[in-house]
Amino acid sequence: MREVVIHNQLWERVCESLFPPSGEEGFAFCVARLCKRRKGSRFLLDIPVPLSEKDIEYRWTAGVALTRKGSDKLNIFSAKLAEKGYIPVHVHSHPEGIPDFSAVDNHYEKTLSLWLKDHGQPFLISVLAPRKGIPMARLWHKGRRFRTKLRVGLKVMSKKTPPFLPALDRQRAFGPLFSTCAANLRVGIIGVGGVGLPVAEQLARCGVRSFLLMDPDTVEKTNLNRLQGLTPKDVGRKKVDVVNGIIQRAGMSVGTRPFVTTIDEDIYNASDRQKNLVKECDLVLALTDDHLSRLVCLELALAGGAEYLQAGVDVRLGNDGAITNLMAEVSGAESGRYCPLCLGRLDPGTASLEARKYVGGEVWGKAKKDGYIPEVASPAVMSLNAVAAGMLVAEIQRRISGLGITDLIQIDLNTGGSLFETDVDRKLIGDCIICGRKGHAQVETVVDKKAG
Numbered sequence: 129m130r131e132v133v134i135h136n137q138l139w140e141r142v143c144e145s146l147f148p149p150s151g152e153e154g155f156a157f158c159v160a161r162l163c164k165r166r167k168g169s170r171f172l173l174d175i176p177v178p179l180s181e182k183d184i185e186y187r188w189t190a191g192v193a194l195t196r197k198g199s200d201k202l203n204i205f206s207a208k209l210a211e212k213g214y215i216p217v218h219v220h221s222h223p224e225g226i227p228d229f230s231a232v233d234n235h236y237e238k239t240l241s242l243w244l245k246d247h248g249q250p251f252l253i254s255v256l257a258p259r260k261g262i263p264m265a266r267l268w269h270k271g272r273r274f275r276t277k278l279r280v281g282l283k284v285m286s287k288k289t290p291p292f293l294p295a296l297d298r299q300r301a302f303g304p305l306f307s308t309c310a311a312n313l314r315v316g317i318i319g320v321g322g323v324g325l326p327v328a329e330q331l332a333r334c335g336v337r338s339f340l341l342m343d344p345d346t347v348e349k350t351n352l353n354r355l356q357g358l359t360p361k362d363v364g365r366k367k368v369d370v371v372n373g374i375i376q377r378a379g380m381s382v383g384t385r386p387f388v389t390t391i392d393e394d395i396y397n398a399s400d401r402q403k404n405l406v407k408e409c410d411l412v413l414a415l416t417d418d419h420l421s422r423l424v425c426l427e428l429a430l431a432g433g434a435e436y437l438q439a440g441v442d443v444r445l446g447n448d449g450a451i452t453n454l455m456a457e458v459s460g461a462e463s464g465r466y467c468p469l470c471l472g473r474l475d476p477g478t479a480s481l482e483a484r485k486y487v488g489g490e491v492w493g494k495a496k497k498d499g500y501i502p503e504v505a506s507p508a509v510m511s512l513n514a515v516a517a518g519m520l521v522a523e524i525q526r527r528i529s530g531l532g533i534t535d536l537i538q539i540d541l542n543t544g545g546s547l548f549e550t551d552v553d554r555k556l557i558g559d560c561i562i563c564g565r566k567g568h569a570q571v572e573t574v575v576d577k578k579a580g
Protein backbone atom coordinates (compact mmCIF):
# COMPACT_ATOMS: atom_id res chain seq x y z
CA MET A 129 0.00 0.00 0.00
CA ARG A 130 1.25 3.45 -0.91
CA GLU A 131 0.30 6.38 1.22
CA VAL A 132 1.05 10.10 1.30
CA VAL A 133 0.81 11.69 4.74
CA ILE A 134 0.60 15.41 5.45
CA HIS A 135 0.36 16.74 8.97
CA ASN A 136 -2.24 19.32 9.87
CA GLN A 137 -0.24 22.50 10.11
CA LEU A 138 1.70 21.83 6.92
CA TRP A 139 -1.57 21.25 5.06
CA GLU A 140 -2.92 24.54 6.43
CA ARG A 141 0.16 26.35 5.18
CA VAL A 142 -0.03 24.64 1.79
CA CYS A 143 -3.71 25.57 1.49
CA GLU A 144 -2.88 29.22 2.12
CA SER A 145 -0.83 29.27 -1.07
CA LEU A 146 -3.28 27.03 -2.92
CA PHE A 147 -6.32 29.13 -2.22
CA PRO A 148 -5.31 32.79 -2.18
CA PRO A 149 -8.13 35.19 -1.26
CA SER A 150 -8.09 36.48 -4.85
CA GLY A 151 -9.81 33.24 -5.90
CA GLU A 152 -7.08 32.22 -8.34
CA GLU A 153 -5.73 28.69 -8.33
CA GLY A 154 -2.44 27.98 -6.67
CA PHE A 155 0.63 25.80 -6.62
CA ALA A 156 2.91 24.70 -3.79
CA PHE A 157 6.12 22.75 -3.72
CA CYS A 158 7.07 20.44 -0.85
CA VAL A 159 9.65 17.82 -0.03
CA ALA A 160 8.75 14.34 1.18
CA ARG A 161 10.70 11.55 2.80
CA LEU A 162 10.05 7.87 2.39
CA CYS A 163 9.22 5.58 5.30
CA LYS A 164 9.66 1.97 4.24
CA ARG A 165 6.97 -0.33 5.55
CA ARG A 166 6.66 -4.08 5.58
CA LYS A 167 4.07 -3.77 2.85
CA GLY A 168 4.27 -0.68 0.67
CA SER A 169 5.56 2.75 1.55
CA ARG A 170 4.52 5.86 3.41
CA PHE A 171 5.65 9.22 2.06
CA LEU A 172 5.79 11.95 4.68
CA LEU A 173 5.57 15.54 3.55
CA ASP A 174 7.74 17.57 5.81
CA ILE A 175 9.22 20.62 4.15
CA PRO A 176 7.31 23.26 2.22
CA VAL A 177 9.56 25.17 -0.18
CA PRO A 178 8.22 28.66 -0.79
CA LEU A 179 8.22 29.87 -4.39
CA SER A 180 9.66 33.25 -5.12
CA GLU A 181 7.19 35.65 -6.77
CA LYS A 182 9.95 36.25 -9.35
CA ASP A 183 9.54 32.66 -10.53
CA ILE A 184 5.82 32.99 -11.09
CA GLU A 185 4.97 34.25 -14.55
CA TYR A 186 1.26 34.68 -13.98
CA ARG A 187 -1.68 33.32 -12.03
CA TRP A 188 -5.10 32.86 -13.47
CA THR A 189 -8.28 31.11 -12.46
CA ALA A 190 -7.11 27.74 -13.76
CA GLY A 191 -3.60 27.67 -12.39
CA VAL A 192 -0.17 29.13 -11.96
CA ALA A 193 2.48 29.39 -14.64
CA LEU A 194 6.10 29.51 -13.61
CA THR A 195 8.67 31.38 -15.65
CA ARG A 196 11.00 29.19 -17.72
CA LYS A 197 13.82 30.04 -15.34
CA GLY A 198 11.66 29.38 -12.29
CA SER A 199 10.53 25.97 -13.47
CA ASP A 200 14.06 24.95 -14.53
CA LYS A 201 15.31 25.91 -11.09
CA LEU A 202 12.57 23.85 -9.43
CA ASN A 203 13.19 20.80 -11.62
CA ILE A 204 16.94 20.80 -11.05
CA PHE A 205 16.28 21.12 -7.32
CA SER A 206 13.78 18.21 -7.54
CA ALA A 207 16.36 16.00 -9.24
CA LYS A 208 19.02 16.92 -6.68
CA LEU A 209 16.74 15.89 -3.81
CA ALA A 210 17.32 12.26 -4.83
CA GLU A 211 20.90 12.46 -3.51
CA LYS A 212 19.52 12.88 0.00
CA GLY A 213 16.69 10.40 -0.51
CA TYR A 214 14.05 13.12 -0.68
CA ILE A 215 11.16 13.28 -3.10
CA PRO A 216 9.69 16.37 -4.80
CA VAL A 217 5.98 17.03 -4.27
CA HIS A 218 3.84 19.23 -6.49
CA VAL A 219 0.59 20.38 -4.94
CA HIS A 220 -1.96 22.26 -6.99
CA SER A 221 -5.57 23.30 -6.72
CA HIS A 222 -8.43 23.05 -9.19
CA PRO A 223 -11.40 25.33 -9.64
CA GLU A 224 -14.89 24.12 -8.80
CA GLY A 225 -16.18 21.50 -11.20
CA ILE A 226 -12.81 19.81 -11.86
CA PRO A 227 -12.49 17.37 -8.96
CA ASP A 228 -9.88 15.10 -10.56
CA PHE A 229 -6.49 15.29 -12.26
CA SER A 230 -6.90 16.66 -15.79
CA ALA A 231 -5.47 15.44 -19.10
CA VAL A 232 -3.09 18.41 -18.95
CA ASP A 233 -1.91 17.25 -15.50
CA ASN A 234 -1.38 13.71 -16.82
CA HIS A 235 0.70 14.91 -19.73
CA TYR A 236 2.73 17.47 -17.79
CA GLU A 237 3.49 15.17 -14.85
CA LYS A 238 4.43 12.23 -17.05
CA THR A 239 6.85 14.39 -19.02
CA LEU A 240 8.33 15.75 -15.81
CA SER A 241 8.59 12.30 -14.23
CA LEU A 242 10.50 10.98 -17.26
CA TRP A 243 12.80 14.01 -17.19
CA LEU A 244 13.42 13.48 -13.46
CA LYS A 245 14.17 9.79 -14.07
CA ASP A 246 16.86 10.78 -16.56
CA HIS A 247 18.31 13.10 -13.95
CA GLY A 248 18.51 10.55 -11.14
CA GLN A 249 15.18 11.21 -9.38
CA PRO A 250 12.91 8.16 -9.69
CA PHE A 251 9.96 9.65 -7.80
CA LEU A 252 7.51 12.52 -8.09
CA ILE A 253 4.45 13.00 -5.94
CA SER A 254 1.49 15.04 -7.11
CA VAL A 255 -1.26 16.17 -4.76
CA LEU A 256 -4.46 17.74 -6.04
CA ALA A 257 -6.71 19.89 -3.88
CA PRO A 258 -9.96 20.65 -5.68
CA ARG A 259 -11.65 23.83 -4.47
CA LYS A 260 -14.78 21.77 -3.85
CA GLY A 261 -14.05 18.10 -3.38
CA ILE A 262 -11.73 15.63 -1.76
CA PRO A 263 -7.94 16.07 -2.06
CA MET A 264 -6.08 13.20 -3.71
CA ALA A 265 -2.52 12.11 -4.35
CA ARG A 266 -0.60 10.04 -6.83
CA LEU A 267 2.92 8.81 -7.14
CA TRP A 268 4.97 8.88 -10.32
CA HIS A 269 7.78 6.38 -10.60
CA LYS A 270 9.92 6.63 -13.73
CA GLY A 271 7.05 7.86 -15.88
CA ARG A 272 4.41 5.46 -14.53
CA ARG A 273 1.70 6.68 -12.22
CA PHE A 274 0.15 5.03 -9.18
CA ARG A 275 -2.86 6.12 -7.15
CA THR A 276 -1.94 6.43 -3.49
CA LYS A 277 -3.88 6.85 -0.28
CA LEU A 278 -3.78 10.38 1.13
CA ARG A 279 -4.06 11.16 4.82
CA VAL A 280 -4.09 14.70 6.19
CA GLY A 281 -3.68 14.51 9.94
CA LEU A 282 -6.32 11.94 10.90
CA LYS A 283 -8.43 12.54 7.80
CA VAL A 284 -8.21 9.70 5.34
CA MET A 285 -9.14 11.33 2.03
CA SER A 286 -11.25 8.78 0.24
CA LYS A 287 -14.27 9.00 -2.02
CA LYS A 288 -15.27 5.47 -1.09
CA THR A 289 -17.68 5.53 1.82
CA PRO A 290 -17.98 2.32 3.80
CA PRO A 291 -21.35 0.54 3.78
CA PHE A 292 -23.95 2.18 6.01
CA LEU A 293 -24.16 0.54 9.42
CA PRO A 294 -27.47 1.20 11.20
CA ALA A 295 -25.77 0.92 14.60
CA LEU A 296 -23.60 3.94 13.75
CA ASP A 297 -26.52 6.09 12.64
CA ARG A 298 -26.47 8.32 15.71
CA GLN A 299 -22.95 9.59 15.05
CA ARG A 300 -24.07 11.20 11.78
CA ALA A 301 -23.36 14.63 13.27
CA PHE A 302 -19.64 13.99 12.82
CA GLY A 303 -20.14 13.87 9.06
CA PRO A 304 -19.71 11.21 6.36
CA LEU A 305 -15.90 11.54 6.44
CA PHE A 306 -15.93 10.26 10.00
CA SER A 307 -17.17 6.79 9.04
CA THR A 308 -14.67 6.63 6.18
CA CYS A 309 -11.79 7.57 8.47
CA ALA A 310 -12.90 5.25 11.24
CA ALA A 311 -13.03 2.40 8.74
CA ASN A 312 -9.55 3.14 7.41
CA LEU A 313 -7.47 4.25 10.38
CA ARG A 314 -5.13 1.85 12.13
CA VAL A 315 -4.94 2.82 15.78
CA GLY A 316 -2.12 1.72 18.06
CA ILE A 317 -3.02 1.74 21.75
CA ILE A 318 0.01 1.50 23.98
CA GLY A 319 -1.21 0.71 27.47
CA VAL A 320 -4.66 -0.89 27.71
CA GLY A 321 -5.38 -0.30 31.39
CA GLY A 322 -7.80 2.09 33.04
CA VAL A 323 -7.76 4.65 30.21
CA GLY A 324 -6.77 2.39 27.30
CA LEU A 325 -9.62 -0.08 27.81
CA PRO A 326 -12.50 2.44 27.55
CA VAL A 327 -10.72 4.23 24.68
CA ALA A 328 -10.48 0.93 22.76
CA GLU A 329 -14.14 0.16 23.33
CA GLN A 330 -15.31 3.68 22.41
CA LEU A 331 -13.27 3.68 19.20
CA ALA A 332 -14.53 0.22 18.23
CA ARG A 333 -18.10 1.41 18.78
CA CYS A 334 -17.37 4.45 16.56
CA GLY A 335 -16.50 2.09 13.71
CA VAL A 336 -12.70 1.88 14.05
CA ARG A 337 -11.77 -1.63 12.98
CA SER A 338 -8.00 -1.88 12.92
CA PHE A 339 -6.07 -1.93 16.19
CA LEU A 340 -2.65 -2.67 17.56
CA LEU A 341 -2.69 -3.27 21.32
CA MET A 342 0.49 -3.31 23.38
CA ASP A 343 0.69 -3.93 27.12
CA PRO A 344 2.90 -6.35 29.09
CA ASP A 345 0.56 -6.60 32.09
CA THR A 346 -1.96 -9.12 33.29
CA VAL A 347 -5.16 -8.19 35.10
CA GLU A 348 -4.69 -7.88 38.85
CA LYS A 349 -7.29 -7.83 41.57
CA THR A 350 -6.49 -4.16 42.27
CA ASN A 351 -7.41 -3.31 38.65
CA LEU A 352 -11.00 -4.46 39.08
CA ASN A 353 -12.11 -1.11 40.54
CA ARG A 354 -11.65 0.52 37.15
CA LEU A 355 -11.75 -2.00 34.31
CA GLN A 356 -15.30 -1.98 33.01
CA GLY A 357 -16.95 -5.34 32.46
CA LEU A 358 -14.20 -7.39 34.09
CA THR A 359 -14.81 -9.98 36.79
CA PRO A 360 -12.51 -11.92 39.16
CA LYS A 361 -12.38 -14.61 36.45
CA ASP A 362 -10.26 -12.23 34.38
CA VAL A 363 -7.56 -11.90 37.03
CA GLY A 364 -4.34 -13.32 35.62
CA ARG A 365 -5.36 -12.90 31.96
CA LYS A 366 -3.26 -10.73 29.68
CA LYS A 367 -4.74 -7.24 29.40
CA VAL A 368 -4.25 -7.21 25.61
CA ASP A 369 -6.33 -10.40 25.30
CA VAL A 370 -9.08 -9.02 27.52
CA VAL A 371 -9.25 -5.76 25.52
CA ASN A 372 -9.14 -7.64 22.22
CA GLY A 373 -12.26 -9.50 23.40
CA ILE A 374 -13.94 -6.20 24.28
CA ILE A 375 -13.12 -4.78 20.83
CA GLN A 376 -14.43 -7.91 19.08
CA ARG A 377 -17.71 -7.76 21.02
CA ALA A 378 -18.07 -4.03 20.29
CA GLY A 379 -17.34 -4.65 16.60
CA MET A 380 -19.89 -7.44 16.47
CA SER A 381 -22.46 -5.09 18.02
CA VAL A 382 -22.01 -2.32 15.46
CA GLY A 383 -21.46 -4.58 12.45
CA THR A 384 -17.71 -4.32 11.87
CA ARG A 385 -15.22 -7.15 12.06
CA PRO A 386 -12.23 -5.65 13.85
CA PHE A 387 -8.71 -6.67 12.96
CA VAL A 388 -6.59 -6.63 16.12
CA THR A 389 -2.90 -7.34 16.66
CA THR A 390 -1.85 -7.89 20.28
CA ILE A 391 1.63 -7.63 21.75
CA ASP A 392 2.13 -8.47 25.43
CA GLU A 393 5.38 -6.58 25.68
CA ASP A 394 6.60 -3.36 27.21
CA ILE A 395 7.24 -0.83 24.42
CA TYR A 396 10.68 -0.05 25.83
CA ASN A 397 11.65 -3.72 25.58
CA ALA A 398 9.83 -4.34 22.30
CA SER A 399 11.74 -5.78 19.36
CA ASP A 400 12.44 -3.69 16.27
CA ARG A 401 9.73 -5.62 14.44
CA GLN A 402 7.21 -4.79 17.16
CA LYS A 403 8.28 -1.13 17.19
CA ASN A 404 7.81 -1.00 13.42
CA LEU A 405 4.23 -2.16 13.91
CA VAL A 406 3.70 0.90 16.12
CA LYS A 407 5.34 3.20 13.56
CA GLU A 408 3.05 1.92 10.85
CA CYS A 409 -0.13 2.90 12.69
CA ASP A 410 -1.99 6.02 11.55
CA LEU A 411 -2.64 7.09 15.12
CA VAL A 412 -0.57 6.18 18.18
CA LEU A 413 -2.21 6.60 21.58
CA ALA A 414 0.18 6.55 24.53
CA LEU A 415 -2.00 5.57 27.48
CA THR A 416 0.62 4.24 29.86
CA ASP A 417 1.37 5.85 33.19
CA ASP A 418 5.12 6.37 32.94
CA HIS A 419 7.22 8.91 31.07
CA LEU A 420 9.64 6.47 29.46
CA SER A 421 7.07 4.45 27.52
CA ARG A 422 5.33 7.63 26.34
CA LEU A 423 8.61 9.05 25.15
CA VAL A 424 9.29 5.86 23.15
CA CYS A 425 5.75 6.02 21.68
CA LEU A 426 6.24 9.67 20.76
CA GLU A 427 9.53 9.04 18.99
CA LEU A 428 8.11 6.09 17.07
CA ALA A 429 5.03 8.07 16.02
CA LEU A 430 7.06 11.05 14.82
CA ALA A 431 9.52 8.83 12.94
CA GLY A 432 6.74 6.84 11.28
CA GLY A 433 4.47 9.76 10.41
CA ALA A 434 1.68 8.65 12.75
CA GLU A 435 -0.51 11.09 14.65
CA TYR A 436 0.26 11.03 18.36
CA LEU A 437 -2.00 11.63 21.34
CA GLN A 438 -1.56 10.85 25.00
CA ALA A 439 -4.06 10.92 27.83
CA GLY A 440 -3.80 10.43 31.54
CA VAL A 441 -5.19 11.17 34.95
CA ASP A 442 -3.62 12.52 38.08
CA VAL A 443 -5.16 12.26 41.53
CA ARG A 444 -3.05 14.62 43.62
CA LEU A 445 -2.85 14.52 47.36
CA GLY A 446 -1.92 17.27 49.79
CA ASN A 447 0.54 16.80 52.67
CA ASP A 448 -2.27 15.53 54.88
CA GLY A 449 -3.16 12.86 52.32
CA ALA A 450 -6.41 14.54 51.30
CA ILE A 451 -7.22 14.90 47.60
CA THR A 452 -6.35 18.32 46.20
CA ASN A 453 -6.77 17.76 42.46
CA LEU A 454 -8.62 15.34 40.20
CA MET A 455 -6.98 15.96 36.86
CA ALA A 456 -7.67 14.47 33.46
CA GLU A 457 -5.55 15.49 30.52
CA VAL A 458 -5.07 15.01 26.77
CA SER A 459 -2.16 16.32 24.74
CA GLY A 460 -0.58 15.52 21.40
CA ALA A 461 2.31 16.16 19.06
CA GLU A 462 2.94 17.35 15.54
CA SER A 463 6.25 17.14 13.74
CA GLY A 464 7.98 20.52 13.84
CA ARG A 465 5.19 22.19 15.82
CA TYR A 466 4.83 20.85 19.36
CA CYS A 467 5.02 17.72 21.49
CA PRO A 468 4.45 16.78 25.14
CA LEU A 469 8.10 17.54 25.82
CA CYS A 470 7.68 21.16 24.64
CA LEU A 471 4.53 21.38 26.73
CA GLY A 472 6.25 20.08 29.84
CA ARG A 473 3.92 17.08 29.79
CA LEU A 474 6.79 14.60 29.47
CA ASP A 475 9.93 14.77 31.50
CA PRO A 476 13.05 13.27 29.89
CA GLY A 477 14.76 13.21 33.31
CA THR A 478 12.05 11.02 34.80
CA ALA A 479 12.10 8.89 31.64
CA SER A 480 15.83 8.23 31.93
CA LEU A 481 15.39 7.38 35.60
CA GLU A 482 12.60 4.97 34.66
CA ALA A 483 14.93 3.39 32.10
CA ARG A 484 17.14 2.29 35.01
CA LYS A 485 14.38 -0.02 36.15
CA TYR A 486 15.29 -2.31 33.27
CA VAL A 487 18.84 -2.73 34.44
CA GLY A 488 18.18 -2.28 38.15
CA GLY A 489 21.34 -1.38 40.01
CA GLU A 490 22.45 1.52 42.11
CA VAL A 491 20.70 4.43 40.43
CA TRP A 492 17.29 2.77 40.54
CA GLY A 493 17.83 1.71 44.15
CA LYS A 494 18.93 5.18 45.21
CA ALA A 495 16.09 6.88 43.34
CA LYS A 496 13.65 4.59 45.13
CA LYS A 497 15.27 5.26 48.51
CA ASP A 498 15.24 9.02 47.92
CA GLY A 499 11.55 8.94 47.07
CA TYR A 500 11.81 9.66 43.33
CA ILE A 501 10.10 6.38 42.60
CA PRO A 502 6.86 6.11 44.58
CA GLU A 503 6.59 2.91 46.65
CA VAL A 504 2.82 3.09 46.83
CA ALA A 505 0.79 2.77 43.63
CA SER A 506 -0.81 6.11 42.78
CA PRO A 507 -4.56 6.42 43.32
CA ALA A 508 -6.67 5.43 40.31
CA VAL A 509 -10.41 5.55 39.89
CA MET A 510 -12.76 4.58 37.09
CA SER A 511 -14.66 7.88 37.07
CA LEU A 512 -11.58 9.93 36.25
CA ASN A 513 -10.28 7.37 33.75
CA ALA A 514 -13.62 7.53 31.95
CA VAL A 515 -13.34 11.33 31.75
CA ALA A 516 -9.83 11.15 30.27
CA ALA A 517 -10.89 8.42 27.82
CA GLY A 518 -13.92 10.44 26.72
CA MET A 519 -11.83 13.59 26.32
CA LEU A 520 -9.36 11.71 24.13
CA VAL A 521 -11.95 10.06 21.90
CA ALA A 522 -13.84 13.36 21.55
CA GLU A 523 -10.61 15.05 20.46
CA ILE A 524 -10.09 12.32 17.83
CA GLN A 525 -13.68 12.82 16.63
CA ARG A 526 -13.22 16.60 16.47
CA ARG A 527 -10.01 16.30 14.48
CA ILE A 528 -11.48 13.90 11.94
CA SER A 529 -14.61 16.00 11.54
CA GLY A 530 -12.58 19.13 10.89
CA LEU A 531 -13.81 20.89 14.03
CA GLY A 532 -10.28 21.87 14.95
CA ILE A 533 -7.27 20.71 16.89
CA THR A 534 -6.72 21.23 20.58
CA ASP A 535 -3.09 20.79 21.55
CA LEU A 536 -3.62 20.45 25.28
CA ILE A 537 -6.76 19.87 27.33
CA GLN A 538 -6.70 19.73 31.12
CA ILE A 539 -9.66 19.47 33.44
CA ASP A 540 -9.53 19.49 37.22
CA LEU A 541 -12.78 18.05 38.53
CA ASN A 542 -11.91 19.05 42.09
CA THR A 543 -11.12 22.74 41.63
CA GLY A 544 -13.10 23.33 38.44
CA GLY A 545 -10.00 24.53 36.63
CA SER A 546 -9.66 23.83 32.93
CA LEU A 547 -7.26 24.58 30.12
CA PHE A 548 -7.83 24.34 26.38
CA GLU A 549 -4.77 25.29 24.35
CA THR A 550 -4.81 25.64 20.57
CA ASP A 551 -1.91 26.88 18.41
CA VAL A 552 0.26 26.30 21.46
CA ASP A 553 3.40 26.61 19.31
CA ARG A 554 2.86 30.36 19.05
CA LYS A 555 3.45 30.64 22.79
CA LEU A 556 6.62 28.58 22.87
CA ILE A 557 10.20 29.73 22.50
CA GLY A 558 13.45 27.75 22.03
CA ASP A 559 14.10 24.45 20.23
CA CYS A 560 12.88 20.89 20.80
CA ILE A 561 15.01 17.92 19.86
CA ILE A 562 12.10 15.49 19.90
CA CYS A 563 9.51 17.08 17.60
CA GLY A 564 12.12 19.11 15.73
CA ARG A 565 10.44 22.43 16.36
CA LYS A 566 12.66 25.47 16.00
CA GLY A 567 12.16 28.36 18.36
CA HIS A 568 10.42 27.04 21.43
CA ALA A 569 11.03 25.56 24.86
CA GLN A 570 9.16 24.63 27.97
CA VAL A 571 7.23 27.68 29.08
CA GLU A 572 6.08 27.52 32.67
CA THR A 573 3.13 29.80 32.07
CA VAL A 574 1.51 27.55 29.49
CA VAL A 575 0.88 24.62 31.76
CA ASP A 576 1.51 23.37 35.21
CA LYS A 577 4.56 21.14 34.83
CA LYS A 578 3.75 19.08 37.89
CA ALA A 579 0.65 17.48 36.41
CA GLY A 580 0.89 14.06 34.78
Ligand SMILES: [Zn+2]
Nearest residue numbers: 222229230233
Ligand atom coordinates in the same frame (compact mmCIF):
# COMPACT_ATOMS: atom_id res chain seq x y z
ZN1 LIG B 1 -4.55 20.16 -12.53
Ligand SMILES: [Zn+2]
Nearest residue numbers: 467470560563
Ligand atom coordinates in the same frame (compact mmCIF):
# COMPACT_ATOMS: atom_id res chain seq x y z
ZN1 LIG C 1 8.68 19.23 21.03
